[in-house]
Amino acid sequence: MTTFPASSAEEALTGRVRVNLELVRQRIAAVGRDPDDVRIVAVTKSFGPPAVRAAAAAGLEDVGENYVAELEDKRRQTGSLGLRWHYLGALQSNKIARVSRVADVIESVSRPKEITRLAHDAPGATIYVEVDITGRAGRGGADPDGAAALVALGREQGLDVRGLMTVAPPDEAGARAAFQTVRALADRLDLVERSMGMSDDFELACHWGATEVRLGRVLFGDRVPAAKPSPNIGGLDSGEESA
Secondary structure, three states, X not given: OOOOOOOHHHHHHHHHHXXXXXXXXXXXXXXXXOHHHOEEEEEOOOXXXXXXXXXXXXXXXXXXXXXXXXXXHHHHHHHHHOOEEEEOOOOOHHHHHHHHHHOOEEEEEOOHHXXXXXXXXXXXXXXXXXXXXXXXXXXXXXXXXXXXXXXXHHHHOOOEEEEEEEOOOOOHHHHHHHHHHHHHHHHHOOOOEEEEOOOOXXXXXXXXXXXXXXXXXXXXXXXXXXXXXXXXXXXXXOXXXXX
């Protein structure tokens, strides 16, 4: 793995991430899961390339981004680290080709036209289908029946449909229901990956069978509020909570 000369600030950040990562693994173990069985995707949305380098130095191999422009920029600056990049944001039709060029895993597929476009632009792409059980307007994801249909369509069109992803409601009862539903649906569809759980609910998600959690704040600290990206930058927040 290529290393970069580190400033004292980066060294301090790497130290914090290492400590926080160990605490995360202890919390996963405390709910009865082997931490080695749960992939941690470091969500570096709004953090700069130093956060990517800190995650890699701490031993993480997966990084997630919500906006394609950020993903392109950070991958360009840290490409020699050999990380696996996850796209977590909403998929816009005019950006699918860009996303497919820089994302190793596309976790937020939720509409048939996205499947069709990905099959054309990136044959064999690795995807997760996003599931929403709330039915609330403005949330990303397909309902469970729609998600099952998308999995079938993706397989028919030659995509590598690896798993399901969900963003749970903020209340514990709603989160539990979401995680139980996604786990059962993944089992029924013979999918190996269940991407569910973020900084505030990853322990509950692990208890209910998450194979992957998407963590930002619990690893890196609070985000500094930033101006909202313009519409041509990326998508909605489907991966990790806002600052």
